[in-house]
Amino acid sequence: MPRKHSAADAPLRLDNQICFAVYSAAHAFNRVYKPLLDRLGLTYPQYLVMLVLWERDDVPVKDIGEKLHLDSGTLTPLLKRLEAAHLVKRTRSSEDERQVLIALTPQGQALKDKARAVPQSILAASDCSVSELVAMKDEIVALRDRLNAVIGE
Amino acid sequence: MPRKHSAADAPLRLDNQICFAVYSAAHAFNRVYKPLLDRLGLTYPQYLVMLVLWERDDVPVKDIGEKLHLDSGTLTPLLKRLEAAHLVKRTRSSEDERQVLIALTPQGQALKDKARAVPQSILAASDCSVSELVAMKDEIVALRDRLNAVIGE
DNA sequence: TCACATTTAATTGTTCGCAATTGAATGTGG
DNA sequence: CCACATTCAATTGCGAACAATTAAATGTGA
Numbered sequence: 243m244p245r246k247h248s249a250a251d252a253p254l255r256l257d258n259q260i261c262f263a264v265y266s267a268a269h270a271f272n273r274v275y276k277p278l279l280d281r282l283g284l285t286y287p288q289y290l291v292m293l294v295l296w297e298r299d300d301v302p303v304k305d306i307g308e309k310l311h312l313d314s315g316t317l318t319p320l321l322k323r324l325e326a327a328h329l330v331k332r333t334r335s336s337e338d339e340r341q342v343l344i345a346l347t348p349q350g351q352a353l354k355d356k357a358r359a360v361p362q363s364i365l366a367a368s369d370c371s372v373s374e375l376v377a378m379k380d381e382i383v384a385l386r387d388r389l390n391a392v393i394g395e
Numbered sequence: 396m397p398r399k400h401s402a403a404d405a406p407l408r409l410d411n412q413i414c415f416a417v418y419s420a421a422h423a424f425n426r427v428y429k430p431l432l433d434r435l436g437l438t439y440p441q442y443l444v445m446l447v448l449w450e451r452d453d454v455p456v457k458d459i460g461e462k463l464h465l466d467s468g469t470l471t472p473l474l475k476r477l478e479a480a481h482l483v484k485r486t487r488s489s490e491d492e493r494q495v496l497i498a499l500t501p502q503g504q505a506l507k508d509k510a511r512a513v514p515q516s517i518l519a520a521s522d523c524s525v526s527e528l529v530a531m532k533d534e535i536v537a538l539r540d541r542l543n544a545v546i547g548e
Numbered sequence: 549t550c551a552c553a554t555t556t557a558a559t560t561g562t563t564c565g566c567a568a569t570t571g572a573a574t575g576t577g578g
Numbered sequence: 579c580c581a582c583a584t585t586c587a588a589t590t591g592c593g594a595a596c597a598a599t600t601a602a603a604t605g606t607g608a
Contacts, residue, residue, distance in 0.1 A: 251449070256446045261424040261428070264535060266463070267538060270539045271417060285562095286564095293408070297404075297407075310419070311422055315567080319589095338573075339573055370541065378538065382420050383419075383420075385523065386419055386420040388523065389420070389427050389521065391522075465596090467556075468557095468597080468598090473594075491603075493556040494557085554604080555602100559600070560600095562595100562596090565595105568591090570587100570589075573584100574585070575582100
């Protein structure tokens with residue numbers, strides 16, 4: 243009775259790993275987003291930062307980091323690039339000089355209108371109903387939060 | 396009737412984006428994996444390459460790239476680091492000298508036994524039944540494949 | 549056979565992502 | 579008031595990830 247794989251190896255098989263499903267799905271999203279975001283002059287992580295700022299402007303770096311689960315080592319250079327692109331302004335808070343507040347420029351605000359086309363294109367590319375996507379999103383978020391709970395945050 | 400957000404903005408809200416759910420879940424996985432893989436001396440992408448090689452040894456770089464959706468720009472330096480760690484051997488194929496074949500060293504093979512503990516720890520961290528995880532994985536893979544179909548691969 | 553296209557890795561340059569450290573500003577206990 | 583810890587952003591260094599290019603090997607058609 244020949245077997246291609248040992249049963250003991252099943253947990254190590256690539257196709258059985260949910261982490262690889264998530265990892266490769268994230269890269270697939272990135273590739274779908276790329277041509278859309280190129281038109282806005284943004285990378286995907288930059289787009290995420292803009293999403294945060296379009297919801298609430300003039301926030302410290304730390305708040306952005308908490309929402310996106312990113313630290314200053316990632317955000318500081320990214321925000322400097324957004325500033326070089328004239329989409330945001332970085333200013334030290336006068337109340338607390340440790341903080342740097344990130345505010346949208348008029349161009350940064352204006353980009354929001356062009357960005358509205360993006361979620362529509364992604365929905366189309368997903369080839370899936372909105373309700374299915376919402377259900378999946380909620381499941382994935384729940385899993386993510388359980389993982390984050392383990393590493394204590 | 397004051398509203399915090401315009402309904403027209405709903406598609407742009409961070410928490411409504413499945414892509415961000417996937418993106419942040421991938422990073423959460425990475426953080427859970429990190430202490431486990433540190434013990435093996437591997438990064439997460441290196442672990443993925445080892446998973447491929449533990450299933451099938453002595454494969455060209457291109458095959459690894461197709462399974463993991465990565466290109467030579469990512470894999471070449473990664474494989475050189477695995478070679479420097481004495482886990483793999485890189486040799487030009489004699490039949491087709493364009494190809495570089497990746498083979499496990501005895502140490503690379505031996506690492507598989509230490510790696511068996513990893514999926515168990517991840518399962519525990521997920522705080523979720525195996526059947527639920529399998530169902531989620533299949534959904535995410537299906538979504539990923541639909542996205543990949545759009546960008547043509 | 550020979551020009552030409554294709555395939556395969558490697559290389560270069562840019563941007564993330566994170567650990568670890570630094571330095572300045574702020575908060576706190578004695 | 580002052581030593582001390584904490585907070586916050588910036589910096590440094592390393593490892594992905596990918597686009598674009600290069601170079602060598604191989605395949606193909608006239």
